[in-house]
Amino acid sequence: xxxxxxxxxxxxxxxxxxxxxxxxxxxxxxxxxxxxxxxxxxxxxxxxxxxxxxxxxxxxxxxxxxxxxxxxxxxxxxxxxxxxxxxxxxxxxxxxxxxxxxxxxxxxxxxxxxxxxxxxxxxxxxxxxxxxxxxxxxxxxxxxxxxx
Numbered sequence: 001x002x003x004x005x006x007x008x009x010x011x012x013x014x015x016x017x018x019x020x021x022x023x024x025x026x027x028x029x030x031x032x033x034x035x036x037x038x039x040x041x042x043x044x045x046x047x048x049x050x051x052x053x054x055x056x057x058x059x060x061x062x063x064x065x066x067x068x069x070x071x072x073x074x075x076x077x078x079x080x081x082x083x084x085x086x087x088x089x090x091x092x093x094x095x096x097x098x099x100x101x102x103x104x105x106x107x108x109x110x111x112x113x114x115x116x117x118x119x120x121x122x123x124x125x126x127x128x129x130x131x132x133x134x135x136x137x138x139x140x141x142x143x144x145x146x147x148x
Contacts, residue, residue: 001025001037009042009084012091034101035094036062036076043076044097047104051077053096075104 001009003018006025010016017028024038036043043062046054054061057080062073083090 012087013094034098042079045101046077
């Protein structure tokens with residue numbers, strides 16, 4: 001799906017932002033990503049509230065294969081094909097997907113900032129090492145002087 005097709009598809013929904021993502025596009029509204037357009041199809045954000053609607057339509061969650069396994073992404077489900085011909089109903093599904101994405105955004109807690117570790121400047125480290133060497137030299141010289 002190209003960018004122009006997606007803009008036309010979401011015309012009844014309202015303005016969307018379409019950005020390059022992976023092998024396709026990320027689709028967002030109000031700064032929240034709610035859909036993915038990938039080679040495999042169009043996927044809407046889903047959760048426990050909306051997944052039954054996708055299941056009733058025979059849709060499946062987004063999945064991709066790695067060398068070791070197939071990964072199922074249960075938070076994005078394929079849009080039923082019949083909705084491509086019904087822009088009004090597609091807009092309803094898009095609103096539900098946007099609401100799902102907004103709920104998910106609220107559930108996420110902000111990440112705690114890690115306390116910055118104090119780093120000793122390299123010059124200080126070098127100075128400390130040099131000071132230790134000087135102490136050793138002084139100690140050696142003192143012992144040598146005493147033994148005479």
